[in-house]
Amino acid sequence: MPPRLVLLDIEGTIAPIRFVHDVLFPFARTRLSGFLARHADDPEVAASLADLGRIAPGAPPLETLHALMDRDAKVAPLKFIQGRIWAEGFAEGALQSQFYPEVLPMLAAWQRAGTRLAIYSSGSRQAQRLLFAHSAEGDRTGLIAAFFDTAVGGKRETASYVRIAAQLAQPVGEILFLSDVGAELDAAAGAGMMACQLVRAEDGTLPAAGHPHDEDLTGVARRYGLSEPQ
Ligand SMILES: CSCCC(=O)C(=O)COP(=O)(O)O
Numbered sequence: 162m163p164p165r166l167v168l169l170d171i172e173g174t175i176a177p178i179r180f181v182h183d184v185l186f187p188f189a190r191t192r193l194s195g196f197l198a199r200h201a202d203d204p205e206v207a208a209s210l211a212d213l214g215r216i217a218p219g220a221p222p223l224e225t226l227h228a229l230m231d232r233d234a235k236v237a238p239l240k241f242i243q244g245r246i247w248a249e250g251f252a253e254g255a256l257q258s259q260f261y262p263e264v265l266p267m268l269a270a271w272q273r274a275g276t277r278l279a280i281y282s283s284g285s286r287q288a289q290r291l292l293f294a295h296s297a298e299g300d301r302t303g304l305i306a307a308f309f310d311t312a313v314g315g316k317r318e319t320a321s322y323v324r325i326a327a328q329l330a331q332p333v334g335e336i337l338f339l340s341d342v343g344a345e346l347d348a349a350a351g352a353g354m355m356a357c358q359l360v361r362a363e364d365g366t367l368p369a370a371g372h373p374h375d376e377d378l379t380g381v382a383r384r385y386g387l388s389e390p391q
């Protein structure tokens with residue numbers, strides 16, 4: 162039976178790693194200090210800065226955020242602030258999303274055939290929505306039934322996938338999780354989901370042990386009996 166729901170990672174699965182690392186991350190880094198100065202009175206920003214204080218007690222927030230960005234830490238306060246900075250960039254037209262070429266037509270074909278689609282990424286839910294809202298083909302947020310970030314739990318923890326399935330009211334055995342990262346696939350498979358790796362040549366992703374892999378979503382569609390664009 163084909164999966165009834167496909168749960169997708171973003172970076173390295175549907176969006177190029179070089180877009181995230183060479184466009185989105187530097188954009189947030191460049192604007193960070195100005196953003197913090199302009200939003201000093203914003204309660205959500207203040208709450209994120211308070212969270213940072215628990216990660217690095219006593220350190221200046223800007224210094225902590227730079228250190229977290231340097232090691233690509235997937236922690237909520239950084240992801241929230243990056244998402245807010247990207248929101249400004251998308252609104253100004255300074256940013257536009259990039260997906261691998263087959264992704265949006267393939268997701269549309271899956272949705273048309275009745276397959277539910279959901280996202281699970283370290284990027285904040287707001288940032289995930291922005292990505293789909295600002296594609297080169299227009300607003301594609303309607304493709305996605307639900308967005309999950311690490312508020313549901315870490316991507317390498319099996320319990321997170323159990324919670325996602327419960328929130329989606331979909332049996333784990335009917336869900337296919339797609340990611341470029343082996344440890345995330347291990348966690349999803351541990352919860353009882355089908356799990357398949359995307360090994361994108363342009364990103365230099367290496368196959369992970371213990372999981373099937375495909376080079377793009379066309380390969381995934383053929384492997385799992387999902388629809389393809391006409
Ligand atoms: C607009 S989504 C930004 C993606 C991001 O911030 C990130 O850290 C990517 O993590 P993923 O879990 O999608 O691999």
Ligand SMILES: [Mg+2]
Nearest residue numbers: 170172173341
């Ligand atoms: Mg990824």
